[in-house]
Every structure is written in structure tokens, then in C-alpha cells.
Amino acid sequence: xxxxxxxxxxxxxxxxxxxxxxxxxxxxxxxxxxxxxxxxxxxxxxxxxxxxxxxxxxxxxxxxxxxxxxxxxxxxxxxxxxxxxxxxxxxxxxxxxxxxxxxxxxxxxxxxxxxxxxxxxxxxxxxxxxxxxxxxxxxxxxxxxxxxxxxxxxxxxxxxxxxxxxxxxxxxxxxxxxxxxxxxxxxxxxxxxxxxxxxxxxxxxxxxxxxxxxxxxxxxxxxxxxxxxxxxxxxxxxxxxxx
Amino acid sequence: xxxxxxxxxxxxxxxxxxxxxxxxxxxxxxxxxxxxxxxxxxxxxxxxxxxxxxxxxxxxxxxxxxxxxxxxxxxxxxxxxxxxxxxxxxxxxxxxxxxxxxxxxxxxxxxxxxxxxxxxxxxxxxxxxxxxxxxxxxxxxxxxxxxxxxxxxxxxxxxxxxxxxxxxxxxxxxxxxxxxxxxxxxxxxxxxxxxxxxxxxxxxxxxxxxxxxxxxxxxxxxxxxxxxxxxxxxxxxxxxxxxxxxxxxxxxxxxxxxxxxxxxxxxxxxxxxxxxxxxxxxxxxxxxxxxxxxxxxxxxxxxxxxxxxxxxxxxx
Numbered sequence: 001x002x003x004x005x006x007x008x009x010x011x012x013x014x015x016x017x018x019x020x021x022x023x024x025x026x027x028x029x030x031x032x033x034x035x036x037x038x039x040x041x042x043x044x045x046x047x048x049x050x051x052x053x054x055x056x057x058x059x060x061x062x063x064x065x066x067x068x069x070x071x072x073x074x075x076x077x078x079x080x081x082x083x084x085x086x087x088x089x090x091x092x093x094x095x096x097x098x099x100x101x102x103x104x105x106x107x108x109x110x111x112x113x114x115x116x117x118x119x120x121x122x123x124x125x126x127x128x129x130x131x132x133x134x135x136x137x138x139x140x141x142x143x144x145x146x147x148x149x150x151x152x153x154x155x156x157x158x159x160x161x162x163x164x165x166x167x168x169x170x171x172x173x174x175x176x177x178x179x180x181x182x183x184x185x186x187x188x189x190x191x192x193x194x195x196x197x198x199x200x201x202x203x204x205x206x207x208x209x210x211x212x213x214x215x216x217x218x219x220x221x222x223x224x225x226x227x228x229x230x231x232x233x234x235x236x237x238x239x240x241x242x243x
Numbered sequence: 244x245x246x247x248x249x250x251x252x253x254x255x256x257x258x259x260x261x262x263x264x265x266x267x268x269x270x271x272x273x274x275x276x277x278x279x280x281x282x283x284x285x286x287x288x289x290x291x292x293x294x295x296x297x298x299x300x301x302x303x304x305x306x307x308x309x310x311x312x313x314x315x316x317x318x319x320x321x322x323x324x325x326x327x328x329x330x331x332x333x334x335x336x337x338x339x340x341x342x343x344x345x346x347x348x349x350x351x352x353x354x355x356x357x358x359x360x361x362x363x364x365x366x367x368x369x370x371x372x373x374x375x376x377x378x379x380x381x382x383x384x385x386x387x388x389x390x391x392x393x394x395x396x397x398x399x400x401x402x403x404x405x406x407x408x409x410x411x412x413x414x415x416x417x418x419x420x421x422x423x424x425x426x427x428x429x430x431x432x433x434x435x436x437x438x439x440x441x442x443x444x445x446x447x448x449x450x451x452x453x454x455x456x457x458x459x460x461x462x463x464x465x466x467x468x469x470x471x472x473x474x475x476x477x478x479x480x481x482x483x484x485x486x487x488x489x490x491x492x493x494x495x496x497x498x499x500x501x502x503x504x505x506x507x508x509x510x511x512x513x514x515x516x517x518x519x520x521x522x523x524x525x526x527x528x529x530x531x532x533x534x535x536x537x538x539x540x541x542x543x544x545x546x547x548x549x550x551x552x553x554x555x556x557x558x559x
Contacts, residue, residue, distance in 0.1 A: 006343045017331040082327030086386065089291040090344045091316040241294055 003096040004103060011104025015070060024066045025112055032058060036119045040126070052131050053210055055119045056139035060205060063109070063143070063150050064179060068171035070108060071154025073164040074101045075237065080162060088241070098155060098233040102226075105151035113143060134212040142209025145222035146201065150175055152229035159236045175201075201225075244269040244394060244424045245290065250299035251448075252285050259285045261448035262299065267441075269393075272420040274435035274456075275428035277445035283428040284324055286445070287398045290426070291321035303394055317345070320387035324398040324428075326379050330372030334363060334382055337371060338389060345390050357385040361415065377408035384415055395419060397427035401434060413438060444543060451543055469512060472500040472528035473519055480522055487514045500528075 015021040035058050043050040078084040087097060117140075124130050157170040182200035185193045197203050204218040250263040260282045267273050277283050288294045290301060292312045301308040303315045329337055335354055342350035358364045361381040366374075371382060380400065387395060400416065401409045416425060416438055429435065435442050436456045444452040452459060471477070471484075477499050484493045484501065489509025494502045505511045512529055519526045 002346065003344060006340070010340055013336075014329070014331060081329075082323060082325045083329060084327075085288070085291075085293050085323045085325075086321070086327055086341070087344070089293050089316055089319075089321045090341065091313045091346075092344055093313070 003092045004100040007092075007097060007100025008103035008107060011074065011101055012107055015104070015108050020069055021108065024069050025115065028059070028062055028066060028112060029115060031062060032116055032119060036122075040123075043126075049127050050123065052120045052123060052136045052139060055116065055123070056135075056143060057206075057210060059113070059116055060143050060146055060202075060210075061179075063147055064172065064175040066112075067105070067109070067147065067150040067154050067175065068157075068168045071101075071105050071151055071158055071171065072168040073158065074105070074155055075159040075233075076161050076164040076167050079240070080164075084240075088237075094237045095230075095234040098159065098230055098237060101158075102148075102152050102155045102230055102233075105155065106148050109147045109151065110144065113140065113147070132212065135210070138209050138212050138214045141214060142205050142218070145209075145219060146205060149201070149222045149225045149229070152226045152233065153178075156229045156233040156236065159233045159240075244271075245301070245303050245426065247286075247290075247301045248299060250286070250289065250301055251297050252282075252289060252294065253297045259448055260289075260296070260299075263445070263448065263450060265443055265450055265453060267424060267426055269424055270420075270422070271440045272416065272425045272427075272438055274439035274442045275426055275445065276430065276432070276435060276442055277428070278430065281445045282448040283445060284398055285448075287321070287323075287396050287426075287428060290394075291319060291323075291396050292316045293321075317390075318393045319396060320390065320392035320394070321396045322383045322387040322398060322400055324402070326383040328371045328379055328382055328386075330370070332371055333368050334358070334371060334374075334385075335367040337382065338385055341386050342389055347390055353389055353391075357389045360388065360418075361385045362411070377404050377411075380404060380408070380412060381415075384412065388419060393423055395423055395425045395427075397425065399428055399430075401429065401431060409434075446543070468531065469503040469505055469515065470496075470500065470528065470530050471503065471515060471519070471526075473524040474527055475499060475524040477501050477524075480518060480524075483518045483522075484515060487511045487518070 032055060036055060039050050039054045042048075075084065078087065088094070120131060120136055153174055154167070154171045157174065158164065158167045161167045161170065178199065178201045180200070180202065182193070182196040182203055185196050198221075201222075204221050207213075208215045208218050245265075245267040247263055247265050250260055251258065252260040263282070263286060275283050275286070285294065289296050289308070290303065292308065292315055295309060304318060306314050308315060329340075332340065335358070338354040338357060339350050342353055347353055354367075355364070358367050361384055363378065363381055363385065366378065371379065374382065380403075384397075384400065387397065397416065401412050404412065413434065416427065419425065420438070427438075439456055442452070442454060442456050442459055443450055473480075477495060481493055481495065481501065484490060484503055487503075489506045489511050490503055491506055492504040496502055503511065503515065512531065516526055516529055
């Protein structure tokens with residue numbers, strides 16, 4: 001446990017020493033801010049009450065772009081600079097390294113998600129009985145679980161590759177694929193539809209978390225996806241030793 | 244302390260280590276010598292617990308390298324050849340990070356101690372990214388000795404340093420080696436002569452020779468070198484030199500110098516001097532020189548190239 005904590009703490013310090021983390025935070029706040037502003041204007045125009053969904057849904061989608069930017073170097077860069085050698089010859093287990101790295105990313109994005117709370121807070125001031133707190137809670141829980149799974153995928157590809165840019169694009173491709181994997185089959189109503197729908201990350205998010213429903217099945221889905229990815233990450237780190 | 248038996252390592256189809264055998268006793272400083280690509284770094288990495296061997300057994304302090312990997316990593320310190328460090332960290336930050344990963348108690352005190360040892364106390368809060376190569380090397384060394392390891396593995400610790408820095412690192416090794424076991428690789432032979440109790444020469448993944456530096460020199464040189472320099476043409480004297488008692492070989496070096504190899508136990512210099520004077524030439528230089536480790540090394544690895552089996556039998 002102590003090793004995991006030491007590594008995740010170092011990982012966060014490493015993020016904060018690089019401009020990528022600030023740029024990612026800036027991009028997220030800027031885009032969500034723009035979407036927020038547009039929605040408020042539209043709401044005034046039609047005198048309708050905006051729901052917090054329109055803040056939460058874009059955050060989930062933006063994570064597809066932002067998570068790989070943060071996780072891409074986590075293992076790949078350590079390999080490239082050789083520091084992986086000193087870490088892997090220190091008395092820590094491979095899984096402790098992977099989980100520590102993952103936890104660092106989860107902490108970072110949790111802080112980022114906390115920043116975006118400012119938008120629902122503002123919205124709450126605008127609307128008379130206040131916003132739908134249920135959607136806010138379930139939506140953010142969904143985004144959090146989604147983000148944890150995304151980060152584990154990012155750590156896995158970073159452990160697989162020796163190049164952080166390659167890791168970015170592989171993670172991005174995997175996340176995008178998992179986000180819309182069931183879309184074509186649903187449109188065409190083809191066979192295998194149910195399996196693809198189950199694998200689709202967005203299918204565990206839009207119908208439930210974003211509509212104010214917390215379904216244990218979806219929680220389990222995201223947690224097990226995270227677990228599988230962390231396991232694969234550990235396996236690929238171990239495989240590096242045998243190369 | 245370190246026991247290695249039949250250690251082999253394959254990278255794909257390429258065999259990097261081919262049945263390595265050696266023992267290192269507690270408190271020894273052993274130099275690991277070999278040309279580039281001989282398998283030094285691979286051996287270091289295996290002993291440090293970074294790479295598993297393809298086959299063979301290695302134990303450190305009686306613990307198996309694979310089964311007790313964590314226990315071994317706790318008692319070994321390792322400085323990789325490339326001296327990997329985090330450029331975004333301060334020296335102190337880096338050392339205390341490594342110390343925390345090793346669960347050291349009183350990390351701050353140990354970091355201070357290690358910093359004093361490598362003489363970096365005044366730079367402790369500076370960023371690693373701004374350090375010179377020599378300072379990086381010292382930070383790497385501090386990292387390796389931070390937890391006071393029983394076994395220290397140093398992969399080419401003096402490569403790329405200037406002479407005074409090399410001197411510093413050698414002193415650190417010598418100092419540390421008074422109590423602990425050190426295996427360090429190098430291809431600077433004078434380093435081995437200065438520091439080591441024993442030398443392992445490795446080539447193409449196999450141990451060629453294992454001996455103390457002095458013994459190695461005695462055993463392999465098969466005699467002494469005598470260098471002669473005169474103020475005139477030395478060529479006419481060559482035949483006369485060959486006839487001197489104990490001389491086994493003469494090689495001209497330029498027009499007015501020559502190298503004569505003399506069997507041990509023979510003193511050929513007075514006779515050589517007389518020959519030169521008899522010819523009416525002035526003797527400018529006449530000195531005995533040991534065959535250097537460099538020459539031995541080149542000779543060994545070259546012989547290994549032509550006929551591996553005969554060399555090893557001759558040496559054994």
C-alpha cells in the first residue's frame with residue numbers, strides 16, 4: 001500500500017511539473033465553459049430550465065481526448081529515459097507500480113472534475129427551485145467511474161508501448177471505439193447487437209447515470225473494466241522484463 | 244555473496260550470455276571487464292533484478308534471484324549505465340522518493356548522509372535537469388548507496404566523466420568497498436588495476452579469465468617489455484638484439500626505436516646497452532615496461548575471436 005501511495009504521489013507531482021496537465025485542465029474548463037454559456041443563452045431565449053446533463057455529458061466525451069494526454073507517458077516515458085530500470089530494481093512489485101500510476105491519474109482527474117462543479121453551482125443560482133441534484137450526483141459518479149476506467153486503459157497502452165505519442169493515439173482509438181462500438185450495429189439492427197451494446201462504454205452511461213439512475217450493473221461494469229486493464233498493464237510490464 | 248552458475252540470456256535469437264559462472268565473495272571489489280556488447284550490462288541487469296535470465300541460477304546472499312527477487316532488491320544498490328534520473332525533480336526530492344520506495348526509516352537523514360558522501364549537499368535543492376554529467380553520476384551513485392546495500396552493482400560508473408570526476412567516483416567506490424561487496428563494469432583497465440581485488444574478463448557472454456589484476460599480468464604477459472631508443476638507425480642492430488640471452492622477440496618501433504620481449508628471470512638490458520654502444524650509436528632510452536592490461540585485453544579478446552576453445556584451455 002505504501003509503495004502505491006508513494007508512486008501515485010510522485011505521479012501527481014510529475015503532472016504538475018509539466019505543462020500538459022495545465023493545458024488539459026484549461027481545455028476542459030474552456031470547452032465546458034463555452035458549452036455552458038451557449039446553453040444558458042439558449043435557455044434564456046426559450047425561457048426553459050437547463051438541466052445539469054448538458055455539463056456532464058460533454059465532460060464524459062472530452063475525457064476521451066484528455067485522458068490519453070495525461071497517461072501517455074506514465075510508463076512509456078519512464079522506459080525511454082531509463083528510469084523504469086531504477087524503479088523496477090527497487091523492491092516494489094510490478095502491480096504496485098501500475099496501480100500507483102493509475103491512482104495518480106485518477107487523483108488528477110478527480111481534481112479536474114471537482115473544478116467543473118463550478119458550472120452546476122452557477123446554474124443552481126439561475127434556476128428557481130434549483131437544479132436536479134439527483135442527476136448531478138449520479139452523473140458525476142458515472143463520469144468518475146468512466147474516468148477511472150479510461151485512465152486504466154491509458155496506463156495499459158503506456159506500459160505496452162515505448163513511445164508516448166503512440167500511446168496517446170492507441171488510447172484515444174480504444175476509448176473512441178469503446179464509446180461508440182455498438183452504434184453501427186444498433187443502426188443496422190444486426191446480430192451481435194446485445195454483446196456490442198454491453199461492451200459499449202456509453203451504453204452504461206447515457207441511459208442510466210446521466211438520467212439520474214445509479215444501476216449496480218453499470219458500476220460493476222466500469223470497475224471490472226478497470227480491473228481487467230490494470231491486470232493487463234501489470235502483465236505487460238512483467239512481459240517487458242522477459243523481452 | 245554473489246554466486247552465478249550457468250547463467251544464460253537470449254534476446255530473441257541472439258545469445259547475450261552463454262553459461263556464465265562466477266563467485267564474488269563478501270567484501271570484494273570485482274571489476275567486470277569486456278568489450279562493448281560482451282554481456283556486461285545484461286549481467287548487471289539480471290543481478291539487479293531487472294531482467295530474468297533465460298536459464299541458469301544466480302544467488303545473492305544465498306537468496307535466489309527469481310524466487311526472492313524482492314529480498315535481493317532490498318539489499319542491492321544499482322547504478323545503471325545510462326544513469327536514469329527524473330529531470331523534473333530536485334536531487335533531494337529524487338533521493339527521498341527512492342528512499343520511500345525502499346521503506347527506509349529516517350529517509351531525510353539517510354538522504355543527507357548520501358549527499359555528503361557524494362559531496363552534493365550544497366546542490367541538494369537544485370533540479371536534476373540542470374546538472375552536469377558528472378553530478379548526475381554522483382546523484383546516481385547516491386541513489387545506489389542510499390540504503391547502505393550489502394551489494395553494489397555499478398554499470399560503467401566512470402564513463403563519460405572528466406579525469407577529476409573519474410578520480411572522485413573511484414574514491415567513492417574504494418571508500419564504499421571497504422565494507423561492502425561491489426561489482427562494477429568498465430572498459431578502462433587502469434581503473435581495474437587501481438580498484439579491484441579481482442577481475443572478470445567477459446567476451447561474447449562467457450567468462451574468459453578470472454584473476455587478480457597482478458596475477459593476470461604476470462600470467463599472461465609471459466615476460467617483460469624492454470623499450471630501446473637510439474639516435475640513429477636501429478635496423479642494423481635488430482639481429483644482434485635477437486641473439487641476447489632471454490630475448491624472445493624484437494619489434495622495431497619506427498626508425499630509431501625497438502621493443503624487445505624478454506623472458507621473466509632474465510636481465511637483458513646491460514647486454515643490449517653494450518650492443519648499441521659497440522655500433523657507435525648513443526643510447527637515449529632503455530627502460531623495462533610491463534605488458535599493460537590493455538595489451539593483454541586486446542590479445543585475449545582477439546585470441547577469443549580466432550579460436551575460442553584453445554584460448555580458454557590455455558588459460559585454465
